[in-house]
Amino acid sequence: MVLPPQRRARGQRAAADAQAGAAVSAARFSSLRGRFLLLVVGVFLGVGALSVAGFLRVADGIIESLGAGYAKQYASQSRGRILARIQRELVLAQKLVASPLLRQWAADEENPELRRLALAELDSYRELFADHSYFFAIDRSRNYYFNNAENEFAGRELRYRLDPADPTLAWYFATIEKVDRFDLHVDNNPQLGVTKIWINAIVHGEDGAKLGVGGSGLDLSAFLREIVRSADPGVEVWLSDEGGTLQGHPDGALIESNATTRDERLRKTVYDLVSDPAERDRLRAALDALARTGQPGDAQLALTVEGRRRLAAISYLPEIRWATIVVVDPAEVVRLETFRPILIVLGVALLATILIVSWLLNRLVLARLARLTRHTREVASGNYATALAVDRPDEIGQLTASFNEMTATIGDYTHNLEDKVAARTDALQRANTLLEASNRKIMDSIEYARLIQAALLAKPAEFARLFDDGAVLWQPRDVVGGDFYALYADGEDGCLLAVGDCTGHGVPGACMTMAAKALLDRAVAERGMHDPAAILSDLNRGLRALLESGRGAGGDNGLDLALLHVAPGRRRATFAGAKLGLWIGEADGTLLALKGDRHSIGYRRTPADAAFTNQPVALRPGQRHYLFTDGILDQNGGERGFAVGRARLAEWLRDAQHQPLAALAATLAQRLADYRDGLAQRDDITLVAVSLDRISHPSRSSA
Template sequence: MTCSSARHPGFFGLKRQFLLWIGVIYLITGLGALVLFAWVLHGVTRQLGEDFAIQYVLRQKDRLLGPIQRELALARKLADSPLLKHWARDESDPVLRAAALAELDSYRRYFADRSYFIALDASKHFYFNDATDAYRSREQGHTLDPDLPSDSWYFASIAGTADFNLNVNYDTSLDIYKLWFNVIIRNGEEKLGVGGTGLELDRFIQTALSEDRQGVNTILLDQDGAIKAHRNRAYIDFNTVAKGQAERNTLYRLLASPEERTLLSERLEQLRYNQLPVTVLRLTVEGQPYLAAIAYLTEIDWFVVALVDTAHVYSVWQFTPFAILLAFSLLALAVAITLLLNRWVLNPLARLHHSTQAVAAGDYRQLAIVDNHNEIGALTSAFNAMTLTVRQHTEQLEHRVEERTRELQQAHQALATTHRQVLDSIEYAQLIQQAMLPTPEVLKQALEDYFLIWNPRDLVGGDFYYCRIDERGGLLAVIDCTGHGVPGAFMTMAVNAVLNHVTSALCADDPARILREVNRLLRATLNQNDRGEAFENGLDVGICYRFWSKQELCFAGAQFNLFCQDAGETPLMMIAGDSHSLGYRRSDPDWTFRNHWIEAPP
């Protein structure tokens, strides 16, 4: 039976129909989403930026205050130490000096930067040690000079009225940039010096501004608007405490207009006097418009400023209407696709699936109905053609399997017959090999009292024992021939024949001579003297001869040893045979074997 070839779907193909309808749905929903998005975005952008800026600056405030407050509190505790105050009055006392330096080192271990400094007003000596303890035993660095600009911070701090100040400065003697916590050491109204710690500037800026994201820039200002922390070090105002207002790098200098400077100054004053918790205003900084959120750090009299570029910061939650529209659009698209799939794909595939199940069950007569001229219809036609092909091949295969099964059965029967014939031959050979072994009566006559262990691995093999009795005595031999199974059995037949010839024609009471003659005759029998392609076949053997007339036993061995023990408690004794095998090509035909005489029990 044949089937017509599948028709090409052409213009009405399933793929084109899907793309057309999906395109129409996306155009409709996309246009509606675009209109709604533009309407929502116009009213949301400003509020979104303000909300984000306020939350961001408050989070920065909380994050910065903790570490700074901790360092400041510890620095103020250091400045309030009675021991340090006592030492400041009597700096030359070595006992006080050692105790004071030990206490300073104790504070150093708890400062975040693991560093401290102290400057004593009486001598103007400056003491310092850092996290690496590099200045131990040389903490006194230099003497402060009011004429040096690098030391102006100290004299400005002593001259001021504040109990402390936070000063960003570069210390030329130490060659470091730090945010210094300068705390006045007082004894009542008397100022004894300045002490505290410092935070490495780059690390402090990295920590303070680590949460900055794209479109957001965090700046720290002091009470006068001087920039204390900025990602660009060029904007930072160093040694502010020793500068006049006109010399400082302030945020005011970066603003575009006097109106913005005035507005910023007013808002900072309002924050400083608790009139506002946080303020938001629009500023143009270096020509770039920003939404600025400012919060006041009361404890250190600083301000944290977050400059937000609203073009880069949006909140996803503000676009809920758009998300809802998108969800409904996707739902409508899913419904439309489901309906189309059900009509053009699912129903035809269900019928095709029914036919495939019938074919899977072995019924190749059921063919699917082709009622659409699209990809599914082409697939159905191809399936019908495949079903017919499979049916034809299945019938041919079943016929071949039947023929092959008959051939295998015949081969199996022939193999079984051959196996039975071979096994019968081997079993018969076993009977022949066992027939040449001495009977128990012969062994009893030769040895009187004996036991025998003989357990061949195969039906026939290369191991056997030999016994012969004459008027002078009895001979016993144990032989291990080359090979197992049938080859070994053939060797035993040859060796048995040679032994019979030697013991009957030459001698039976000289084991050493018997070994020599067996070696010579077996090499000749197996053509081991020929230098052609001869096989290495031979044997190992041990021979004993017991004399009737005297209580002696004669033993000779070729790679065999004799173990013997007298009656009683005497130890087991081993008599070694010659280390020379018989019958092999490598065996020396002129080898002289040795006889060993043993006293036999009566």
């Protein structure tokens, strides 16, 4: 299909407009103002998210604290309500069993007059009890008297005889046997068809003997409705005796089950309601501790109930030996929505702050920078005649003034560019000539220093005279370096081998090697070679004295040194080291490392009287002895840029165990080059390896 020319033109203009709009949008967001806008939005969202997260964390702590206080207060209120309800009935029950008339009748039940008066008094107590019922059991006859709120059993108060063989009457015989004053018990009485909280008070005779049990009860359903089921949302009230048996719970089926279960071991306890075993143990310990005191008390702990975390407050009632346990869900008691107005105020305040700061920044900074940017475009197009007004003496005003000066300077340079270029070119050529001359002098000096340092090192011919097989790897980081090695002949076949690492690299390090070598020569000449540790001590004192006068406020120089002395006759060898060690390669490929002392030589931190240790070296056929500085260990490389380290160097030496030492230097140099893989050398590297299987017979000399 071919479009008409007009429609093609309109399509092309729409595409061009879309591209232009995209370019403007991209330019807008690539500008400082656009990026600042995005930054402000990002900061607002980020700070807002952090603020909300912090607020929620703080709110959780507040809710937790409020929930704990609420649980404790609710437990105390529940205890008060229970005591207010039960204590009145308990006092009445205790007054009933303390009645002289009833105690007399319990001792003489067959007396008709006493029976009439006693039943009348019991009926008066029935009117006073909240449940309007009573019971009275006489132990001698096992007769059980009862009447209820409807006065249903008037004239026939004797309901039945207590039969020990009847399991439903086990409560009575347990009370007579175990209770001294009173007991509260949730029980189901099938004979009467009543489930109550029974207050069982003991009737005592004049001689203290137990004559029977009397009391009343509270209707269980009403008790639960008033005390347990009236809890607020998110709150549960449990009632427990001192053994943990559940006596009250919002789930009435649990209480009914406990009331009809005679075996106490099968009754539900408060511990069965807690999911975590450790929390069950803590709850048991808290109840036991409160029960042991025998006084009113409180405890708080966290429990997991039905898989959810709850806060529990325990309030102990010593009067009835029960405990109220208030279990609170903090999130239900104090809802997070309560804090929503605070969160809204914080968000609005944060947004207002960011908007005000953005407006001020745009007015004071961004708008002025935009004006300066437009002026730079004019200068870039070649218009040097315009100048911006400096409206404020702040940093942007100073920048504007500097830009005006720069514009004027550029305009002046543009008109006089060729003359200035020629003058500057001539000046650069003269400076370059002087620089090349200075560089030649410096390189000549460094080359001369290299020759001097090379003259101080042991000669290959000296090694060849003393050792059948040996290797020297000496690689200064620069043209010259701070590492050196020396060899001193001792008698016909003895020698002293030294490897040192001085402070610094390049020319400073080379100067230190010269001073250290001179002092080492003097110490060997004065002390002899048989005591390497004493040589180190002499060298330490001498180098400290030499460097003390030249040390500045921050300068501290010295060296690490290893000495290996082979006594004439090759019967024994002695090693001493200042930070540097000795490695011994056995014929079977194992490596033994002797560590040097932890002192360096010549540094301020090394005492002038620092002592060094001689370490005997056992000589065996096939051994190889390695002295080296830490430069080879610290060289980094490999895939991850790690240092060579002791383990990798030991592996390289074991790989070269069966090749002559004469080839070891080249092998190690190649391994190091491969490992560095183009990375710069970090430190001066020196390694000297010798075999002591046979020593030539040189004259005593120093190299």
